[in-house]
Amino acid sequence: MPTDLIRYDLLAQDALRGVVRRVLTDAVREGLPGDHHFYITFDTRAPGVRLSNRMREKYPQEMTVVLQHQFWDLSVTEHTFEVGLSFGGIPERLLVPFESIKGFFDPSVQFGLQFEVAGSGPDAAAVAPKELSAPATVEPPAPSAAAKPRGAARGAGSEPEEAGPAAEAEVKTDAAPPGGAEVVSLDKFRKK
Incomplete structure (x- = not known):
């Protein structure tokens, strides 16, 4: 088999991470449109991830956050996103490099x-995007009257809302999407 000196797998992964970056950038500018919301799973051990010691102890390998009702001060750069969330009634600020993201689901x-995060799997060289499995183990948080309206991410300098049961950030350690998700693999677009 010929050797891929261009590393198309890495180029494709970078392009798909660009989709995540673009969606989050749009959410900063315009809020979350309609019913869109995001489950983002990331490797908490990856270089550049910034979270409190409390959260790192609780989620030593990976963490899934939900950006839906209760988040604030979302900001996006070329290489990272940063967001405020409440965990157990305690406001936290997370900094997540796009390269640490293992899964994104709307x-x-x-x-x-x-995604396979380089250096975190059994074969660190295999970093091409993978299809998601679809067990129904991750469920969106139930909307509540006290929840912040969709798309109301707050700008820089805002204070977090008072944390109550509706203000809790959803955190899951299983990155699988809710049942029945169809994920398009790159093979579908390749010429055969």
């Missing part, structure tokens, strides 16, 4: 991407 339209 249950409102059943769209998802899953």
Whole structure:
């Protein structure tokens, strides 16, 4: 088999991480449109991830956060996103490099991407995007009257809302999307 000196697998993964970056950038500017919301799973051990010691102890390998009702001060750069969330009634600020993201899922339209984080799997060289499995182990948080309206991410300098049961960030350690998700693999687009 010929050797891929261009590393198309890495180029494709970078392009798909660009989709995540673009969606989050749009959410900063315009809020979350319609029913869109995001499950983002990331490797908490990856270089550049910044979270409190409390959260790192609780989620030593990976963490899934939900950006839906209760988040604030979302900001996006070329290489990272930063967001404020409440965990157990305690406001936290997370900094997540795009390269640490293992999964992205928008249950409102059943769209998802899953990535192998370099250096975190059994074969660190295999970093091409993978299809998501679809067990129904991750469920979106139930909306509540006290929840912040969709798309109301707050700008820089805002204070977090008072944390109550509706203000809790959803955190899951299983990155699988809700049942029935169809994820398009790169093979579907390749000429055969």
